[in-house]
Amino acid sequence: MAKKLMKGCEAIGEAAIRAGCKLFFGYPITPQNEIPEYMSHRLPQVGGAFVQAESELAASNMIYGAAACGERVFTSSSSPGISLMQEAMSYIAASELPVVVVNIMRSGPGLGGILPTQSDYAQATKGGGHGDYRVLSLAPWSVQEAADLVADAFDLADFYRTPVYVLGDGLIGQMMEPVEFPEDRKPLRPLPPKTWATTGWRGDRPRAVVNSLFLDPIKCEQQNAKLQARYAQMRAEEVRSAYYGDEGDLDVLVVAYGTVARVTLTAMEDMKATGLKVGMLRPITVWPFPRDALAEAAERAKAILVAELSCGQMLEDVWLSTASMRPVHFLGHQGGVLLAPEEVSAAIRDVAAGRSAEVRYAG
Amino acid sequence: MPASGCDAKAVFGLPEALDARVTHYCPGCTHGVIHRLVAEVLDELGLRKSAVGMAPVGCAVLAYDYFACDMVQCSHGRAPAVATGIKRGRPDLTVFTYQGDGDLASIGMAEIIHAANRGEKITVVFVNNAIYGMTAGQMAPTTLPRQVTTTTPDGRDPDLCGHPIRVAELVSALRTPAFVARGAVHVPGEIVRTKDLLRRAFRHQSEKTCFSLIEILSTCPTNWGLPPDEALRWVQQNMVPYYPLGVFKEPGGIDRAPKPL
Numbered sequence: 001m002a003k004k005l006m007k008g009c010e011a012i013g014e015a016a017i018r019a020g021c022k023l024f025f026g027y028p029i030t031p032q033n034e035i036p037e038y039m040s041h042r043l044p045q046v047g048g049a050f051v052q053a054e055s056e057l058a059a060s061n062m063i064y065g066a067a068a069c070g071e072r073v074f075t076s077s078s079s080p081g082i083s084l085m086q087e088a089m090s091y092i093a094a095s096e097l098p099v100v101v102v103n104i105m106r107s108g109p110g111l112g113g114i115l116p117t118q119s120d121y122a123q124a125t126k127g128g129g130h131g132d133y134r135v136l137s138l139a140p141w142s143v144q145e146a147a148d149l150v151a152d153a154f155d156l157a158d159f160y161r162t163p164v165y166v167l168g169d170g171l172i173g174q175m176m177e178p179v180e181f182p183e184d185r186k187p188l189r190p191l192p193p194k195t196w197a198t199t200g201w202r203g204d205r206p207r208a209v210v211n212s213l214f215l216d217p218i219k220c221e222q223q224n225a226k227l228q229a230r231y232a233q234m235r236a237e238e239v240r241s242a243y244y245g246d247e248g249d250l251d252v253l254v255v256a257y258g259t260v261a262r263v264t265l266t267a268m269e270d271m272k273a274t275g276l277k278v279g280m281l282r283p284i285t286v287w288p289f290p291r292d293a294l295a296e297a298a299e300r301a302k303a304i305l306v307a308e309l310s311c312g313q314m315l316e317d318v319w320l321s322t323a324s325m326r327p328v329h330f331l332g333h334q335g336g337v338l339l340a341p342e343e344v345s346a347a348i349r350d351v352a353a354g355r356s357a358e359v360r361y362a363g
Numbered sequence: 364m365p366a367s368g369c370d371a372k373a374v375f376g377l378p379e380a381l382d383a384r385v386t387h388y389c390p391g392c393t394h395g396v397i398h399r400l401v402a403e404v405l406d407e408l409g410l411r412k413s414a415v416g417m418a419p420v421g422c423a424v425l426a427y428d429y430f431a432c433d434m435v436q437c438s439h440g441r442a443p444a445v446a447t448g449i450k451r452g453r454p455d456l457t458v459f460t461y462q463g464d465g466d467l468a469s470i471g472m473a474e475i476i477h478a479a480n481r482g483e484k485i486t487v488v489f490v491n492n493a494i495y496g497m498t499a500g501q502m503a504p505t506t507l508p509r510q511v512t513t514t515t516p517d518g519r520d521p522d523l524c525g526h527p528i529r530v531a532e533l534v535s536a537l538r539t540p541a542f543v544a545r546g547a548v549h550v551p552g553e554i555v556r557t558k559d560l561l562r563r564a565f566r567h568q569s570e571k572t573c574f575s576l577i578e579i580l581s582t583c584p585t586n587w588g589l590p591p592d593e594a595l596r597w598v599q600q601n602m603v604p605y606y607p608l609g610v611f612k613e614p615g616g617i618d619r620a621p622k623p624l
Contacts, residue, residue: 200432201414
């Protein structure tokens, strides 16, 4: 298929349909309204169903139901709406159901604003709702990668029976870029049959009960252990990151994801003439976090600069992954204020020249 | 074959749609009767193999242990949304929710109203016993005026807590076609009538006609502080006058809802 110019939100919707998703349940919120709008006209064309739910609470429980009966399903929202969905996310994770959730992040806390941020990082990487669970979180840096990761997200969700987040910011959702959908895409790996799905009990398999209630503490602990084993497998097999820049010793290693990594790459190109040795590690899975790749790159660097559109949420994972082996510096904006390439290159130069203060974990 | 060789046949037994379990419900609670009615109707209409039930949060949270069909346990109040997800994904399945008054009429009010208003082709079994049972006797949206609960120690004061919500009437007020009725299970005659209402509700689903909701008045001897037989009389004396029994809305038939202009 030829490349097509598409808005991020629409490319996400099209990618879901091409992944065999025939169901979408969602509630309007800026800046992701183009996803439900796109699904509302495309799904009927492919024999699917679109429901505009009465709330994000309801939408997230509708995907719980659709996933329970074995159907591929997704929803999308933006930060305040994703907060409302956390109850269902906890149930979905606990009940081992595959769903895909797209979060086109906007600023917060509270109602915040509608401009891009990355301030839902902690929610997306540490669980988000109640109880001990994690969700696999993929962070695209372009419209093309958003489309590709949505396709992967459905496979990963089905394989691990877990919610998978695609964590984009308002820029990913709203900008237009050329995008191509592969015609012959194969699943990431063979997917197991959904023998657990509530498709009606005819006696040819055990009765399907989708449930997260375990009143016996031993059984509840066993269920937790089962989930943790799956998270361990994700940590071993699903970590994704990309490295850009010098391969040898570095003056500065930048850690950035999503659109901030795009800005950083431009900054790195702009400052080639300075002779500074700069590299960037871009987490593609923000959970599981690319801890080993980061530690390896940090070995070669004199200092680390974390750049993100939050007050320093990924910063904590960088500290934990590098265990204070190198000084860590921080550059961030909040509230929808974006980072410009000039600002990133200035910060890199400051770190290299010793003009920037190291930031330490403050609890 | 009976050993005697006589031509006896079983006239009563456990419905296929119910598993043989020791009940966890309190003595005198009528949840068991309502479970049985739902199971009998699923059997009689041949719907058991296509049935998927939604268990609520509340006393009936363990409904998945009793109904011999596929089941989904839902978060508090969200069963109609979960049922929507299943029915839209698999319209061939027979999808029902089983919810109490706290679940459906308090925390889940938005989900039930909007599922009904969308006309989801699901069947809602709404068990109204005028109290929170599992959490040990707090006020429900359906608790009667002056009824004593653990959070209304001097009785429900409508000036402070509002009046009890009549769910069947509320849902009937929606313009979307539906089958909405209220039954009770405190006397044999009403048990028979309620079973008929459930049968009609599931038939509306299998014929893809409309959304259906059957509100059923039920007992809670434990939290009402009454012996089982007195609890049955309490339904008749206190609940039935406030919650009238009957069909409130039927596609192409009875519609007690206000007419649109």
